Amino acid sequence: MIRRLPMQTWFDGRSYPTLSLGLLDCCAAQAAPVRAAGPTDGLTAGPGLRRLPYSRNWEAYTVVPAADILEQRWPAALVAGKLVLIGSSSLGLSDRVATPLSPLTSGLLVHASALTAQLDVRDGVAPAPWPGRWIAAAYALLVTLLATWAFPRLPAWSSMGLLAAASAAWLLLVWRLLPHDAEFNPAGPLLVNLFLLMVGVPLAWQSTQRHSRQLLGTLRQYVADAVVDELLRQGLKDPLAPRSGEVTTLIADMQGYTSHVEALPVEQAAQLTRDFLDCLTGPVLERHGTLDKYTGDGLVAFWGAPLPVADHADQALDAALAIVQAVRAFNLRRAKRGLAPLRVRIGIESGVALAGDFGSSSRSIYTAVGDSVNVASRLETAARDFPYDVIVGPGTAARCTRHPLLLLGDYILRGREHLTTLYTLSALAASPEAAA
Structure with missing residues (x-):
């Protein structure tokens, strides 16, 4: 699940990192800087922006109440050598944002997700990059070629079922593809399928109807109407x-x-x-x-x-x-x-x-x-x-x-x-x- 997050803010000509990026640059060894262009890890999306994979909810993180830290009721060894985010959520300051995890997600969890994504990239845990745009284009071309071959040979309902199956298969592929490339738009092949449904299927149906009328016209020159009706009932593919x-x-x-x-x-x-x-x-x-x-x-x-x-x-x-x-x-x-x-x-x-x-x-x-x-x-x-x-x-x-x-x-x-x-x-x- 992906969401774009600004990682840097510019003020008076100076760049200021977000909390997670500043923490990573300050305290984590071999920090990975944010790149302005040319995404290679599937997360960069323009200058100062990152696409974040929201892969963990609150339960995945160790959360320590602030009172326990101040009163030292929490073992020091638990946070020793760890990157620790300290913050709170303020409803009055609109510190609740919509994310793929929830319509109201704490801002601190957003920063935690950003920090997790950057550590995954640094440590090589992030999924290997895939060429999502090229895969989407190849899939759309494959479906178009398949439809061009199949539509003249299938009834209209079967052609619609073929497009539905192709769309379902694409959604499954998107589910596997998104963690590897957050840049591409998965709507492309779906729009191609919609175009084929609205244009290709009717054209193929009209062509089939025209061929059927020609065939019936030829048949009625040779045989009685009752024989033609029986041939239609039996559904012979090519009675001639x-x-x-x-x-x-x-x-x-x-x-x-x-x-x-x-x-x-x-x-x-x-x-x-x-x-x-x-x-x-x-x-x-x-x-x-x-x-x-x-x-x-x-x-x-x-x-x-x-x-x-x-x-x-x-x-x-x-x-x-x-x-x-x-x-x-x-x-x-x-x-x-x-x-x-x-x-x-x-x-x-x-x-x-x-x-x-x-x-x-x-x-x-x-x-x-x-x-x-x-x-x-x-x-x-x-x-x-x-x-x-x-x-x-x-x-x-x-x-x-x-x-x-x-x-x-x-x-x-x-x-x-x-x-x-x-x-x-x-x-x-x-x-x-x-x-x-």
Whole structure:
């Protein structure tokens, strides 16, 4: 505990020491003079000033009542060879001062503390000096670097907890440091922590929020809102990062697109494309599918990523049935205007695939890659050779549990060497509208 005490007083151009300093200079061998500048013992603080470590209370000193000394009731050997302060406290002369020991400390105890501090310095008992200012600056820099690294990676509450822990650690260090250097101001690192709390934490939080909004905006372009909400609930750190897992891919396309639009004006061709894609997109998102991309007059979608689901095969088959029903309803509206019906071709296959955000630093897309995705594309193409709108691969047939399938046989798909067992939905095979 430190307090600054004037050790010298100037009057008429002469310097007068305090009681403790005069006693030390007069009666103590090898007295240590007060230095005007350049503190080396941690106590000097400017010309004629000392910072005093109040390390002892009254109980640490031998106090002899003055009456006992005057009447010689006290053994002379007790004070022989000792530095003795003689004085009294006068409340009327304001001889009570506030110190770290007490709000009302006797002036004589102040001089005793000053004498003790000087004797400790002379005898080498005082703590070794530490560079407190440099330690404070290094600590503030260390906390700043730590906050710069941690804030973008931690939630706001965790960042606030980090600063609180850093402040508590600094106060503990200050408790050890003060006896070694009374010159430095311990408030520096605390002010740096306060600045980081008021500026750094909000900036990091805003940056995280902006990144989250961008991520959510990207996700909502691909997946249904219910899937996004579930991803938020689960708190996945990076839901767009490529991950390997089981997915079911659905690829849908309009058969004979060119023949349908070649005689139409550009505006009508564009409207036909939008209406047909609406028939495909709605069922995919309603069944919690992930929209991979549009392929002109068709689309690619998959289930099982970014949110793993156990019944991804059945969900894809649900969407396929809904797509077929939507296209049939669209054809009824076209028939009332005397227009030819449209046919949708759908290929579905399940298997292990790598799903995630792929691309370059300037442009990317959330997609799935793997052999099952390639097979789904071949199945969609093979649908033109069958009177069924939906062709299902063996991977989906092995994983679905809610949809009965009709076996079509083993075929060699384009671009593949081995036979592939093909299926279709029994519900569509039994429908009179199954054929194109």
